[in-house]
Amino acid sequence: MSFDFCLEQVRKQVPLVHNITNYVTVNDVANMVLACGASPIMADDEAEAAEITSICGGLNINIGTLNQRTIRSMHLAGKRANELGHPVLLDPVGAGASRLRTETALSLMKEVKFAVIRGNSSEIKTLAFGSGSTKGVDADMADAVTDETLAEDVSFVKQLAKQTGSVIAVTGAIDLVADSEVCYVIRNGRKEMGSITGTGCQLSGLMTAFITANPENQTEAAAAAVCCMGLAGEIGWQHMQPYEGNSTYRNRIIDAVYRMTGEELLEGAKYEVR
Amino acid sequence: MSFDFCLEQVRKQVPLVHNITNYVTVNDVANMVLACGASPIMADDEAEAAEITSICGGLNINIGTLNQRTIRSMHLAGKRANELGHPVLLDPVGAGASRLRTETALSLMKEVKFAVIRGNSSEIKTLAFGSGSTKGVDADMADAVTDETLAEDVSFVKQLAKQTGSVIAVTGAIDLVADSEVCYVIRNGRKEMGSITGTGCQLSGLMTAFITANPENQTEAAAAAVCCMGLAGEIGWQHMQPYEGNSTYRNRIIDAVYRMTGEELLEGAKYEVR
Amino acid sequence: MSFDFCLEQVRKQVPLVHNITNYVTVNDVANMVLACGASPIMADDEAEAAEITSICGGLNINIGTLNQRTIRSMHLAGKRANELGHPVLLDPVGAGASRLRTETALSLMKEVKFAVIRGNSSEIKTLAFGSGSTKGVDADMADAVTDETLAEDVSFVKQLAKQTGSVIAVTGAIDLVADSEVCYVIRNGRKEMGSITGTGCQLSGLMTAFITANPENQTEAAAAAVCCMGLAGEIGWQHMQPYEGNSTYRNRIIDAVYRMTGEELLEGAKYEVR
Numbered sequence: 001m002s003f004d005f006c007l008e009q010v011r012k013q014v015p016l017v018h019n020i021t022n023y024v025t026v027n028d029v030a031n032m033v034l035a036c037g038a039s040p041i042m043a044d045d046e047a048e049a050a051e052i053t054s055i056c057g058g059l060n061i062n063i064g065t066l067n068q069r070t071i072r073s074m075h076l077a078g079k080r081a082n083e084l085g086h087p088v089l090l091d092p093v094g095a096g097a098s099r100l101r102t103e104t105a106l107s108l109m110k111e112v113k114f115a116v117i118r119g120n121s122s123e124i125k126t127l128a129f130g131s132g133s134t135k136g137v138d139a140d141m142a143d144a145v146t147d148e149t150l151a152e153d154v155s156f157v158k159q160l161a162k163q164t165g166s167v168i169a170v171t172g173a174i175d176l177v178a179d180s181e182v183c184y185v186i187r188n189g190r191k192e193m194g195s196i197t198g199t200g201c202q203l204s205g206l207m208t209a210f211i212t213a214n215p216e217n218q219t220e221a222a223a224a225a226v227c228c229m230g231l232a233g234e235i236g237w238q239h240m241q242p243y244e245g246n247s248t249y250r251n252r253i254i255d256a257v258y259r260m261t262g263e264e265l266l267e268g269a270k271y272e273v274r
Numbered sequence: 275m276s277f278d279f280c281l282e283q284v285r286k287q288v289p290l291v292h293n294i295t296n297y298v299t300v301n302d303v304a305n306m307v308l309a310c311g312a313s314p315i316m317a318d319d320e321a322e323a324a325e326i327t328s329i330c331g332g333l334n335i336n337i338g339t340l341n342q343r344t345i346r347s348m349h350l351a352g353k354r355a356n357e358l359g360h361p362v363l364l365d366p367v368g369a370g371a372s373r374l375r376t377e378t379a380l381s382l383m384k385e386v387k388f389a390v391i392r393g394n395s396s397e398i399k400t401l402a403f404g405s406g407s408t409k410g411v412d413a414d415m416a417d418a419v420t421d422e423t424l425a426e427d428v429s430f431v432k433q434l435a436k437q438t439g440s441v442i443a444v445t446g447a448i449d450l451v452a453d454s455e456v457c458y459v460i461r462n463g464r465k466e467m468g469s470i471t472g473t474g475c476q477l478s479g480l481m482t483a484f485i486t487a488n489p490e491n492q493t494e495a496a497a498a499a500v501c502c503m504g505l506a507g508e509i510g511w512q513h514m515q516p517y518e519g520n521s522t523y524r525n526r527i528i529d530a531v532y533r534m535t536g537e538e539l540l541e542g543a544k545y546e547v548r
Numbered sequence: 549m550s551f552d553f554c555l556e557q558v559r560k561q562v563p564l565v566h567n568i569t570n571y572v573t574v575n576d577v578a579n580m581v582l583a584c585g586a587s588p589i590m591a592d593d594e595a596e597a598a599e600i601t602s603i604c605g606g607l608n609i610n611i612g613t614l615n616q617r618t619i620r621s622m623h624l625a626g627k628r629a630n631e632l633g634h635p636v637l638l639d640p641v642g643a644g645a646s647r648l649r650t651e652t653a654l655s656l657m658k659e660v661k662f663a664v665i666r667g668n669s670s671e672i673k674t675l676a677f678g679s680g681s682t683k684g685v686d687a688d689m690a691d692a693v694t695d696e697t698l699a700e701d702v703s704f705v706k707q708l709a710k711q712t713g714s715v716i717a718v719t720g721a722i723d724l725v726a727d728s729e730v731c732y733v734i735r736n737g738r739k740e741m742g743s744i745t746g747t748g749c750q751l752s753g754l755m756t757a758f759i760t761a762n763p764e765n766q767t768e769a770a771a772a773a774v775c776c777m778g779l780a781g782e783i784g785w786q787h788m789q790p791y792e793g794n795s796t797y798r799n800r801i802i803d804a805v806y807r808m809t810g811e812e813l814l815e816g817a818k819y820e821v822r
Contacts, residue, residue, distance in 0.1 A: 016410045023297040023571040024578055024590050030298055030471035031521050040471065041368065041410035042298050045341040048374040055371060055410065067593040067617065069341065094589065097603060100596040136564045136589040136603065195806065197578035197588065239517045243787045245806025247579050247799040251521040258469065258519025290684045297571040304572055304745035305795050314745065315642065315684035316572050319615040322648040329645060329684065343615065513791045525795040532743065532793025 003269050004262025006214050006224035011037035015057040015212040018081075019205060020044045020074050022064025022093065025198025028250060029062075029205040035258040036228070038209035049073035050080035058086050058212030060205055061112075063104055064093035064137070071104055078112030087115035087211045087218065090166075091204040095123045096132030106130070109164065115211055116222050118169035118204050121145055121153075128160050138194075145174045154183045154274050167219050169207070169226060171200060177223040184223035186271040188230025190237055193253070195246040203229045206257065227269035232256035234268070277543050278536030280488050280498035285311035289331040289486040292355075293479060294318045294348050296338025296367065299472025302524060303336075303479040309532040310502070312483035323347035324354035332360050332486030334479055335386075337378055338367035338411070345378055352386030361389035361485045361492065364440075365478040369397045370406030380404070383438065389485055390496050392443035392478050395419055395427075402434050412468075419448045428457045428548050441493050443481070443500060445474060451497040458497035460545040462504025464511055467527070469520040477503045480531065501543035506530035508542070551817050552810030554762050554772035559585035563605040563760040566629075567753060568592045568622050570612025570641065573746025576798060577610075577753040583806040584776070586757035597621035598628035606634050606760030608753055609660075611652055612641035612685070619652055626660030635663035635759045635766065638714075639752040643671045644680030654678070657712065663759055664770050666717035666752050669693055669701075676708050686742075693722045702731045702822050715767050717755065717774060719748060725771040732771035734819040736778025738785050741801070743794040751777045754805065775817035780804035782816070 015038045021029055026042060033040035043052040046069070053059050059081040061074050081088045090112075092105035105127055109117070117127065120139035126132025133140045145153045153176060157168045162180035170176045175186040193199045207225035214221035236252030289312045295303055300316060307314035317326040320343070327333050333355040335348050355362045364386075366379035379401055383391070391401065394413035400406025407414045419427045427450060431442045436454035444450045449460040467473045481499035488495035510526030563586045569577055574590060581588035591600040594617070601607050607629040609622050629636045638660075640653035653675055657665070665675065668687035674680025681688045693701045701724060705716045710728035718724045723734040741747045755773035762769035784800030 022590070024574050026298050027301060027471060027575060028521075031524070034469050034471055035520055039410055039412060041371070042296070042339055043368070043372065044339065045374065047342065048372040051372045051374070052410075065590055065592065068595065094591070097589070098591065098596040098599045100593065100599070136587055136600075138587060195582050197575060197582060235517070239515075241787075243783070243800075243803065243807060245803030246583055247576075247802035247806070250579065251525065251799065252517075254521035255517065255519030258521070259517060300572050301575060301745060302795075305798070308743050308745060309794055313684055313686060315645070316570070316613055317642070317646065318613065319648065321616065322646040325646045325648070326684075509791070513789075525799065526791075528795035529791065529793030532795070533791060 002266060003224040003227060004266040006210055006221045007228060007265050008262045009213040010209050013213045014039055015209055016041060016055065017058050017060060017208050017212060018043065018053050018056040018077065019060045020049065020070060020077060021060060021062035021201060024064060025201040028198050029201050031254050032202040032257060033205045033209055035254050036206050036209050044070045044073045046073045046076055049077040053077040053080045054084060058208045059088045060208035061088065061108065062091040062093055062201055062204055063101055064201060066104055074108060075111055078108060082113050088112055089116045089118060089204055089208045090114045091201060092119045092123045092127060094134060094137045096126035096134030097136055102126055102131065114166040115218050116167040116169055116207060118207060120200065121170050121172055124168065124170050139172060145170060145172055145176060158183055167222050169222050171203065171226065175226045177219065177226055179219045182219060183274045184271050185274055186223065186226050186230065188227050188270050189233045192237065192249060193233045196250045227271060228257060228260060228265055231265060231268040232260060276540060277498040277501060278540040280484055280495045281502060281539050282536045283487040284483050287487045288313055289483055290315060290329065291332050291334060291482050291486060292317065292327050292330040292351065293334045294323065294344060294351060295334060295336035295475060298338060299475040302472050303475050305528050306476040306531060307479045307483055309528050310480050310483050318344045318347045320347045320350055323351040327351040327354045328358060332482045333362045334482035335362065335382065336365040336367055336475055336478055337375055338475060340378055348382060349385055352382060356387050362386060363390045363392060363478055363482045364388045365475060366393045366397045366401060368408060368411045370400035370408030371410055376400055376405065388440040389492050390441040390443055390481060392445065392481060394474065395444050395446055398442065398444045413446060419444060419446055419450060432457055441496050443496050445477065445500065449500045451493065451500055453493045456493060457548045458545050459548055460497065460500050460504065462501050462544050463507045466511065466523060467507045470524045497545065501545060502531060502534060502539055505539060505542040506534060550814065551772040551775060552814040554758055554769045555776060555813050556810045557761040558757050561761045562587055563757055564589060564603065565606050565608060565756050565760060566591065566601050566604040566625065567608045568597065568618060568625060569608060569610035569749060572612060573749040576746050577749050579802050580750040580805060581753045581757055583802050584754050584757050592618045592621045594621045594624055597625040601625040601628045602632060606756045607636045608756035609636065609656065610639040610641055610749055610752055611649055612749060614652055622656060623659055626656060630661050636660055637664045637666060637752055637756045638662045639749060640667045640671045640675060642682060642685045644674035644682030645684055650674055650679065662714040663766050664715040664717055664755060666719065666755060668748065669718050669720055672716065672718045687720060693718060693720055693724060706731055715770050717770050719751065719774065723774045725767065725774055727767045730767060731822045732819050733822055734771065734774050734778065736775050736818050737781045740785065740797060741781045744798045775819060776805060776808060776813055779813060779816040780808060
């Protein structure tokens with residue numbers, strides 16, 4: 001298998017993806033899931049969360065605007081997805097920024113088996129060490145993955161993957177996607193993507209589509225999704241007019257995923273495997 | 275009256291439309307309602323739902339991300355709108371995909387008199403038969419209205435309209451808008467509209483504005499709204515650049531409604547009456 | 549200090565802004581806060597609202613889709629922000645349109661000290677007189693600030709600022725930003741901005757970023773934010789294609805804030821001080 005195959009499987013299978021996600025970026029998440037060829041459904045009431053999960057192929061749990069009601073739904077849907085063998089992704093938005101977020105993420109990790117956990121470096125370190133210094137929903141610069149810290153960071157994410165049994169995806173200037181044995185070090189994307197709200201959330205939706213359509217190789221599918229999103233950020237930027245900014249850039253990135261071919265992804269992906 | 279008149283009445287009256295709708299597509303619904311010349315307000319707490327309905331001209335109920343709290347508000351607002359003689363539209367998003375959605379839609383139909391019920395073919399069949407095979411929020415292909423099944427489908431929607439006392443609008447590749455005697459068969463729109471989240475929800479908002487401003491002829495107003503949205507999809511597509519996709523297309527469709535004149539609608543509408 | 553300094557301080561300090569806001573326009577608010585150089589976080593559960601406020605620099609409370617759960621969070625976060633000396637902004641969306649909205653706004657004003665209260669003319673008059681005639685979320689034309697009523701309106705907002713101890717910002721065709729002694733009369737912006745959902749909400753997010761980064765002069769910072777938004781509306785309009793409408797215009801305004809320099813703001817701001 002390869003990255004183009006991962007994308008093409010999404011387009012061929014049109015997996016139904018259940019998203020329990022925040023109300024800030026939910027529309028962009030839905031359009032991103034559609035852009036890659038999958039089909040999104042959002043449902044967060046405990047009276048239907050598990051049932052909706054049952055008719056889907058994968059589940060994306062994002063704690064960006066969690067509340068007591070939706071936390072219960074996350075647990076119910078997560079457990080049902082586990083029973084059915086559906087891949088579940090956790091996006092621990094803001095873990096480290098409040099006790100509620102940190103505890104909810106840790107409690108979900110205890111009760112639900114996640115195929116992938118995807119967050120920024122501060123969120124992931126918070127999950128690993130039980131507390132952290134997330135700056136709102138952004139990573140603390142001190143936690144960033146850099147060329148200087150790369151060897152150490154790769155070892156850390158592989159170790160965390162081993163410990164949790166989940167693929168770990170840490171996204172930032174350099175992205176890492178690792179299981180216990182292999183780590184993709186990815187250098188697609190642009191820094192201007194950080195000026196758009198919810199590029200991380202969109203990636204989590206996209207990644208859930210990819211792992212749902214590629215059950216045989218979750219790590220590679222997760223890495224393909226990261227490259228797809230980053231490459232879309234590069235392509236989208238090429239079409240920016242001098243008077244356009246972050247709001248239009250948001251559209252151009254989703255548009256670029258919508259237009260992306262497997263071949264384009266294969267050629268544009270910038271990564272090494274460690 | 276004719277379709278251009280229906281649109282011009284919206285622009286002239288600027289009806290206030292109360293929307294109890296899902297948080298996925300709500301922003302696009304609001305911009306679509308504004309684009310056609312009406313004014314949207316969203317309010318879903320039971321402490322104000324009925325009161326907000328009172329100051330509006332029409333009510334749009336969409337169950338896309340329903341929960342226990344908002345279901346109560348839907349009932350309260352629906353009943354108040356009925357008392358005041360305001361038109362109420364039901365968009366039964368995902369009816370057939372979970373018991374909660376199916377039961378909520380059926381319960382609302384029992385307690386509230388709807389001027390129009392608008393959904394995809396699977397959602398509408400679910401309401402007619404009490405259960406269905408909706409694929410998440412999309413129609414099952416087996417339920418689609420096609421040229422082969424058209425005569426049967428027209429008869430079905432007229433019958434359902436008679437039985438419910440509501441105008442029935444089934445949207446898809448071919449759209450049907452029917453009361454017990456007349457059925458508009460509409461062929462505007464493009465298949466790419468299905469790659470945007472919430473085009474159905476946007477149409478429901480637009481349609482509520484149209485029926486609110488045209489109380490004398492609800493069926494024609496609902497059909498005019500379907501043609502307006504589909505035509506906007508055609509016009510919007512003409513302005514797409516080779517690198518643009520579903521996210522920009524969403525904007526272009528709303529933009530096309532904003533720019534649409536009555537004359538343009540009259541000329542571009544593609545329908546027959548059966 | 550001057551307006552360019554106010555904007556540059558936002559870019560330099562990158563203040564973290566906590567928003568408890570409605571789900572209709574929240575995505576645009578987040579992108580607007582990012583566009584001006586600040587960083588948004590949304591959190592509305594009472595289990596974390598005060599804690600999230602603690603790690604931020606400023607708080608934006610918007611009652612656009614309030615409910616019992618979030619009203620409690622608004623109070624908790626508002627009080628904590630007061631204890632910490634963080635500026636708090638109130639956007640009383642729809643005050644006057646329902647008792648719940650009017651009472652919630654008045655109750656918040658009793659319990660929380662607001663640095664700025666920003667609304668349309670009907671909302672602000674509702675807060676001043678305890679009841680009003682807001683048309684949904686839009687101002688009643690009878691309440692509009694015009695050249696004919698200007699002297700009286702300036703005196704009214706100064707008086708209200710004195711009485712409340714808050715900067716009062718009334719936005720519409722002519723915008724007023726006043727403390728007890730000084731009133732900025734601002735004439736930036738375009739009427740087409742009224743066809744976009746949430747330009748008021750976006751301005752409130754932007755303004756919270758400005759007052760957070762400029763604690764020494766809240767009135768000037770609030771006025772700078774109003775000019776910045778209005779000027780962005782003028783610049784964004786210049787780039788509109790003949791087939792573009794309100795949805796694309798929304799993006800172009802946020803884009804224009806993203807691109808705006810201090811110098812551009814200084815040159816484009818149209819105001820007088822009374």
